[in-house]
Amino acid sequence: MPEMPEVEGLVEFLRGRVTGLRVDKATVSAINALKTYDPPLTALVGAHVTGVDRHGKFLDIATDGAVHLVFHLAKAGWLRWYDALPTTIIKPGKTPIALRVGFDDGSGFDLTEAGTKKSLAVYAVHSPAEVPGIARLGPDPLSAGFDRATFGSLLAGRRTQIKGVLRDQSIIAGVGNAYSDEILHAAKMSPYALAATLSDDEVDRLFTAMTTTLAEAIHEARGKPPAELKDAKRRGMRVHGRRGEACPVCGDEVRSVFFADNSLEYCPTCQTGGKLLADRRLSRLLK
Numbered sequence: 001m002p003e004m005p006e007v008e009g010l011v012e013f014l015r016g017r018v019t020g021l022r023v024d025k026a027t028v029s030a031i032n033a034l035k036t037y038d039p040p041l042t043a044l045v046g047a048h049v050t051g052v053d054r055h056g057k058f059l060d061i062a063t064d065g066a067v068h069l070v071f072h073l074a075k076a077g078w079l080r081w082y083d084a085l086p087t088t089i090i091k092p093g094k095t096p097i098a099l100r101v102g103f104d105d106g107s108g109f110d111l112t113e114a115g116t117k118k119s120l121a122v123y124a125v126h127s128p129a130e131v132p133g134i135a136r137l138g139p140d141p142l143s144a145g146f147d148r149a150t151f152g153s154l155l156a157g158r159r160t161q162i163k164g165v166l167r168d169q170s171i172i173a174g175v176g177n178a179y180s181d182e183i184l185h186a187a188k189m190s191p192y193a194l195a196a197t198l199s200d201d202e203v204d205r206l207f208t209a210m211t212t213t214l215a216e217a218i219h220e221a222r223g224k225p226p227a228e229l230k231d232a233k234r235r236g237m238r239v240h241g242r243r244g245e246a247c248p249v250c251g252d253e254v255r256s257v258f259f260a261d262n263s264l265e266y267c268p269t270c271q272t273g274g275k276l277l278a279d280r281r282l283s284r285l286l287k
Contacts, residue, residue, distance in 0.1 A: 001075045002229075004142075004174030004214060007054050009221030009229045010079055014061065015052040017081075018103055022048050023063065025102030029090040030113070033098040033122045041124045043067045049103075053128075056137045056173030060128050067124055070131050071099070071111060074119035079226050080110045098122065109226075137173040141210055142218070151207045155195040162198070162206070163191035163264060175210070178233070179217065181240035181265050183210045185249075190272045191257075191264050239265045 002010070026044045028034045034041065047065030054060065059079075061069040073079070077098070085108035090097050098120050102108035113120040123131050138154070139146050154171055155162075165171055166180040175183070184191050187209035189202065198206065220232055234241065238248050243256040243265055252269035257277050268274050 001057075001176050001178070002073045002078070003057060003176040003179050004054070004140075005179070005217035005221045006229050006233055007057050007059055007073075007174075008218050009224055009232075010059055010226060011052050011054045012222060013081070013225060014059075014109075017107065018049045018061070019051065020048060021107075022046065022104040023101065024104050025085070025100060025108065026069070027090065027100045028098065028122065029092045029095060029100065030098035030118065030120070031092070032118060033111075033113070033120050034124075035121050036123045036125060036130075039067050039124050039126065041069075041122075043124060044069055044101075054174075055128055055131075055134045056140065056169055057176065058128070058131065058134055066126055068126070068128055069101070070123040070125060070128055070134070072121045072133060073111070074113070074121065076114040076117070077120035078112055078230070080112055081107075081226050082109065083107050085109075133169070136170050138169065138171045140173045141175070142214055148204065148207045151210075152200075152203050155198060155203060158195040159197075160195055161191060162189065162193045162195050165195045166210070175214070177262050177264065178237065178240040179213060182217075182236075182238060183213045185239045185247075185267060185270060186213050188270050190277070191266055192277060239267055241265065 023044045026041050028041060044067055047063035049061060050064050051062045058070055058072050084106050085102045090100060096112040096114055097110045098113050099111040099122050125131060128134050158165055163180055166175050187206045189206060217236055220236055221229055224232055239254050242254045245254050247254055247267040247270060250269045252267050254265050254267055255276060256263045256265050257279055268276055
């Protein structure tokens with residue numbers, strides 16, 4: 001799933017290529033992906049792009065027609081850029097393409113989604129705040145006003161596992177499954193630790209790990225075209241997606257905990273004092 005760093009990479013890429021261009025085409029081929037009807041998606045056609053921004057994991061293309069194209073790539077979505085947009089006809093139901101957008105210089109992009117579980121979402125709105133997911137977002141951890149005190153106040157009183165807190169978009173915007181694993185590994189903290197029980201030193205460590213991990217990932221994503229962002233993300237992971245490999249810090253084996261539709265990865269030596277966490281897939285508790 002694209003998270004803050006990859007979405008920020010896409011934002012910077014698009015900002016440098018489509019700002020000032022006129023939208024000549026906006027076609028949805030997966031009707032279930034379009035979540036709005038007023039204004040219609042066709043209201044984008046003829047408008048010029050005035051800016052590209054990010055809200056958590058949502059990408060927002062603004063136009064001078066007072067309409068924003070907002071989309072969320074969900075778990076299996078991605079953006080495919082073309083310097084020359086294909087002219088082939090998109091057949092609904094027979095392609096992974098959910099949305100095609102073209103510009104007056106001949107360039108454009110497709111939003112694609114793999115798999116059978118379709119969650120990619122597209123919105124045409126007058127204001128990004130009209131998108132329910134954006135309206136519910138918590139603060140961005142890399143925004144100017146987000147400091148250690150703000151972070152501490154978000155954790156206070158939450159008797160919830162810290163992994164879940166980091167992933168909850170209504171608490172902190174932009175962090176998902178992958179980067180929460182990376183942040184907790186950098187902080188040397190168990191994903192099962194309860195947010196409300198963290199000491200001041202642990203909150204300090206977690207705040208530093210979060211801001212540093214995200215800033216470094218954004219730096220790595222910066223300047224890369226969409227086709228290279230996924231591989232750049234994978235290369236940067238220390239524990240996420242590294243089950244069975246050696247921890248780059250201590251050499252212990254990276255372990256996984258499986259859930260219904262995802263998993264978390266962690267290093268027992270670095271994060272849990274050597275203890276293995278419950279593997280929910282096998283319904284067993286390892287001591």
